[in-house]
Amino acid sequence: MTHTIRLPTILRVHAGGEATVSARGGTVGEAFADLGKRYPGLVRQLLDPDGSVPVFVNVFLNDEDIRYLQGLNTPISAPSEIILLPSVAGG
Amino acid sequence: MLTFRDLLIRAKAQIKEVMPADVEPRLGDPDLLLLDVREHEEYEQGAIPGAHLIPRGLLESSVAMQVPDPNTEIVVYCAGGARSALAALSLQQLGYRNVVSMDGGFGLWKAEGRPWSEPVTLSADQKMRYSRHTILPEVGEEGQAKLLSSRVLLVGAGGLGSPAALYLAAAGVGTLGVVDFDVVDASNLQRQILHNMDRLGHPKVESARETLTALNPDVKVEPYGQRLSAQNVLEVMSGYDLVVDGGDNFPTRYLVNDASLHLRVPVVHGAIFRFEGQTSVFYPYQGPCYRCLFPQPPPPELAPSCAEAGVLGVLPGIIGSIEAMEAIKILLGIGEPLVGKLLTYDALTQDFRTLKLRRNPDCPACADESRPPAIVEYDQYCMPAGSVSRTV
Numbered sequence: 001m002t003h004t005i006r007l008p009t010i011l012r013v014h015a016g017g018e019a020t021v022s023a024r025g026g027t028v029g030e031a032f033a034d035l036g037k038r039y040p041g042l043v044r045q046l047l048d049p050d051g052s053v054p055v056f057v058n059v060f061l062n063d064e065d066i067r068y069l070q071g072l073n074t075p076i077s078a079p080s081e082i083i084l085l086p087s088v089a090g091g
Numbered sequence: 092m093l094t095f096r097d098l099l100i101r102a103k104a105q106i107k108e109v110m111p112a113d114v115e116p117r118l119g120d121p122d123l124l125l126l127d128v129r130e131h132e133e134y135e136q137g138a139i140p141g142a143h144l145i146p147r148g149l150l151e152s153s154v155a156m157q158v159p160d161p162n163t164e165i166v167v168y169c170a171g172g173a174r175s176a177l178a179a180l181s182l183q184q185l186g187y188r189n190v191v192s193m194d195g196g197f198g199l200w201k202a203e204g205r206p207w208s209e210p211v212t213l214s215a216d217q218k219m220r221y222s223r224h225t226i227l228p229e230v231g232e233e234g235q236a237k238l239l240s241s242r243v244l245l246v247g248a249g250g251l252g253s254p255a256a257l258y259l260a261a262a263g264v265g266t267l268g269v270v271d272f273d274v275v276d277a278s279n280l281q282r283q284i285l286h287n288m289d290r291l292g293h294p295k296v297e298s299a300r301e302t303l304t305a306l307n308p309d310v311k312v313e314p315y316g317q318r319l320s321a322q323n324v325l326e327v328m329s330g331y332d333l334v335v336d337g338g339d340n341f342p343t344r345y346l347v348n349d350a351s352l353h354l355r356v357p358v359v360h361g362a363i364f365r366f367e368g369q370t371s372v373f374y375p376y377q378g379p380c381y382r383c384l385f386p387q388p389p390p391p392e393l394a395p396s397c398a399e400a401g402v403l404g405v406l407p408g409i410i411g412s413i414e415a416m417e418a419i420k421i422l423l424g425i426g427e428p429l430v431g432k433l434l435t436y437d438a439l440t441q442d443f444r445t446l447k448l449r450r451n452p453d454c455p456a457c458a459d460e461s462r463p464p465a466i467v468e469y470d471q472y473c474m475p476a477g478s479v480s481r482t483v
Contacts, residue, residue: 009365010393010400019440045393056389060446068449085435085446087385088364089394090402091251091339 001079003031007042008086014042023082028061029072031082046084058085099173106179107191111200114139114166114193118206124158124228126167128178129197133170137207139200143228147174151181157228161186168193168200211236217309221263229425235263239309241422244268244331246319246347248295250407251337251361251414253285258415259335260303260310264422267303268331270315271295282404319343321468324350325483333421334358335414337407339396341388342469348373348381352456352463353483357421361414363402364394366438368410371429371448372417376460378430383451388473406438 005021015021021039025031029051036043048054052072059066060083066074093101117123118141125142127134134144145153147169158165165187169175172194179192193200201207213221213232217239224230224238241264245252248271259267273295275286283295290298296314303312315327319338328334328350336358338344344362351358357374360381373380388394413434420426433446450457455475456464462478 009367010395019437055386056393058384063444063446065447065449067451083435083444083446085369085433086364086367087341087389087394088362088367088369089339089341089344089388090363090396090400091247091249091337091361091407 001026001076003076003080003082005031005035005082006084008084010086011042011045011084014045015039026075027072028059028066028074028076028082031076032072056087058087059083060085099176102176102180103192106176106183108172108176108194109166109191110194111203111205114168114200115205117166122164124163124165126158126165126178127169127197128167128174129169133197135210135212137197137201138210139168139197140206140208141233142168143231147178150178151185153226154182154185154187157226158187161188163187163189165190166193167191169196171196171198211240213239217263220307220309224262230423234423234425238263238419238422239265242266242268242331243418243422244270244328244334245299245337246270246334246343247337247339248283248285248299249273249279249337249339250282250363250402250404251411252299252335253283254408254411255335255337255361255415255418256285256299256303257306258412259418260307262415262419263307263309264419265309266311266313268313268315268327269296269299270317270319270327271299272316272318282402282407284408319346321346321466324466325353328356329354329483331356333418335418336360337411337414341394341473342471344381345388345469345473346466349456349464349466351375352380353466353481359414359417359421361407361410363406363410365400366403366406368406368436368438369433370410370413370417370436371433372421374421374428374430376457379448379450380454380457382456382464382475383454384433384448386451386454388471391471403438406436409436409438 002022002024023031023035025034127142127144128147130146167175167179175192179190182190221235225232225235243264245256248269275290275293275298285302286298294316296316300312352375355375359372361370417428420428431448433448435444461481465476465479467476
């Protein structure tokens with residue numbers, strides 16, 4: 001099952017400049033693990049060394065924040081969109 | 092030939108009528124349109140609260156624009172129930188399916204001691220200036236008067252604050268507070284459209300005041316040429332109906348969030364970076380707060396400022412305009428503000444998305460309404476300092 005991962009501008013440099021990348025997996029965590037095979041630098045930016053999601057990284061599965069689902073263990077039952085929401089402060 | 096009485100009897104035979112006692116319990120019901128078909132002069136001397144005025148003479152020509160849904164539940168009233176009966180028949184003939192006339196009209200309503208008020212009326216100049224607003228049933232003269240008596244604080248007179256302030260001033264929001272400690276620099280002018288070449292080196296709040304009052308003399312600008320700090324934030328923000336956040340750094344955003352929770356003032360949030368924008372409404376205790384969404388700021392290397400990373404000038408124009416729209420919706424109580432939702436925008440792909448935001452039950456800032464966060468000066472890490480007992 002292939003999912004689309006939307007990257008914020010700040011992370012695109014770690015994915016060859018792409019705005020979206022694809023990843024496979026039955027959970028959000030599996031999709032990130034798959035992503036790490038092709039873009040290890042991206043996943044190093046995204047996850048803590050212990051593999052957890054840092055508190056300042058916001059991950060949405062479709063339009064839902066995975067913090068309020070099951071975090072990285074959130075199952076994905078259909079091809080989905082994973083959005084990495086940057087926290088930006090510019091004005 | 093028919094007399095007026097004949098005509099009225101015929102009309103009344105073809106419509107439904109209700110009495111004031113049937114209508115009063117429905118006051119404030121957003122699904123019911125109370126349509127006053129008297130003349131302006133009669134309306135100004137007293138009307139049923141929340142009524143929308145379309146004088147009888149303009150009814151057929153303008154009702155479709157103002158009431159587009161033929162299923163709208165409409166109670167028509169006039170002074171005594173005659174004009175409203177004819178108006179109700181006319182509305183039925185136009186295709187409105189759910190129209191009744193209030194028998195006895197405003198005269199009986201008032202005589203029975205039911206609530207009424209003198210609508211706040213606009214001056215002749217204001218009627219002209221705001222005519223495109225007042226013709227909207229969602230705004231009307233009453234809504235426009237509400238905007239004129241509203242107070243909005245703009246945090247920042249920069250990229251986001253510029254379009255937001257211009258549109259709020261143009262819309263006739265009566266008092267606009269503007270907080271910004273900075274002076275106008277040439278590098279601002281690619282996006283900060285409140286300012287211009289003549290104002291280089293001038294305080295941004297003064298430049299904002301000149302621009303906004305030149306656009307609309309109805310607007311009073313209250314300038315705060317200072318940096319928001321733990322010492323002044325509660326004093327500056329108190330007394331405003333809402334805050335439009337157009338700040339450019341994390342510490343100020345967390346500070347504004349904390350103060351909004353103390354004062355229970357909604358914050359219309361906007362933030363931009365290069366080609367991406369985000370906007371939401373943080374309505375204290377009715378939805379998530381800024382810290383529910385972003386418990387901590389990212390490390391500085393992941394969040395460069397616009398000065399470091401750049402921003403396309405039109406982007407704050409779009410996001411700041413959405414902030415102005417959200418502010419006006421909240422002030423008027425119309426539509427669905429972005430409470431519990433984050434609208435994201437990618438200018439390069441012209442992609443808008445709406446993400447669901449949830450209130451964090453363990454949020455250190457807003458979980459306990461009786462204990463808002465302590466107001467402290469934040470460093471770049473913006474860590475919460477605990478909560479205090481509510482005093483305001």
